[in-house]
Amino acid sequence: MKKVLLVSAAVLALTVVQGQTKSPQAIMSPSLAVTMSPDVTICNGQSTTITAICTNDPGPFSYVWSPAGSLNNPNISNPVASPTTTIIYSCYLSNGASATTGTVTVTVNSCAGILQINMETEFSISPNPFSTQATLQTNTPLHNATLTVYNCYGQEVTQSVIPSGARNLTITRDGLPCGIYFYKVTEDKGQGTSEVITTGKLIITDK
Numbered sequence: 001m002k003k004v005l006l007v008s009a010a011v012l013a014l015t016v017v018q019g020q021t022k023s024p025q026a027i028m029s030p031s032l033a034v035t036m037s038p039d040v041t042i043c044n045g046q047s048t049t050i051t052a053i054c055t056n057d058p059g060p061f062s063y064v065w066s067p068a069g070s071l072n073n074p075n076i077s078n079p080v081a082s083p084t085t086t087i088i089y090s091c092y093l094s095n096g097a098s099a100t101t102g103t104v105t106v107t108v109n110s111c112a113g114i115l116q117i118n119m120e121t122e123f124s125i126s127p128n129p130f131s132t133q134a135t136l137q138t139n140t141p142l143h144n145a146t147l148t149v150y151n152c153y154g155q156e157v158t159q160s161v162i163p164s165g166a167r168n169l170t171i172t173r174d175g176l177p178c179g180i181y182f183y184k185v186t187e188d189k190g191q192g193t194s195e196v197i198t199t200g201k202l203i204i205t206d207k
Contacts, residue, residue, distance in 0.1 A: 031100065032095065037051040135169070178206055
């Protein structure tokens with residue numbers, strides 16, 4: 001009698017195990033591949049847009065950026081960051097089945113000592129941001145003028161002589177990394193003196 005009961009119990013246990021093996025298996029989504037915007041350097045008081053883009057899944061996605069305090073919206077793909085100190089932002093991206101994370105570093109510099117003169121009616125630069133080159137244009141022909149580009153530390157990185165009488169000048173990237181730069185146009189007034197005609201900001205990106 002005990003032997004029969006044991007066999008019955010064994011059959012029952014086998015049935016339960018077999019029933020488990022026939023249950024539906026969870027289907028996992030492939031890993032998400034995310035592309036983050038490049039690390040960027042800004043001056044204190046400025047803002048920049050950071051992005052997280054999935055390259056192998058159409059979505060929809062949920063986004064959670066952190067730390068969120070200096071972002072205009074931590075739950076979108078491309079928030080505007082306005083940090084006052086250097087921050088590494090992390091984005092958690094999910095489609096409900098899979099998730100991934102990526103980071104972007106926003107470095108904040110004081111940019112002290114760089115004067116910016118606003119003469120938008122006389123000078124313009126386009127495109128800005130740019131990835132390879134931009135054109136500086138002016139309404140008034142320049143004579144004996146020089147264009148100097150500085151990094152966020154105030155260090156000179158390039159200098160170009162503007163042809164006399166020119167109304168525009170092509171600014172090339174020349175291998176400079178992505179980031180924010182400043183330019184200054186000076187005009188030689190003779191006898192060893194020069195005058196700052198205009199200054200402005202350049203933004204170099206990879207896109």
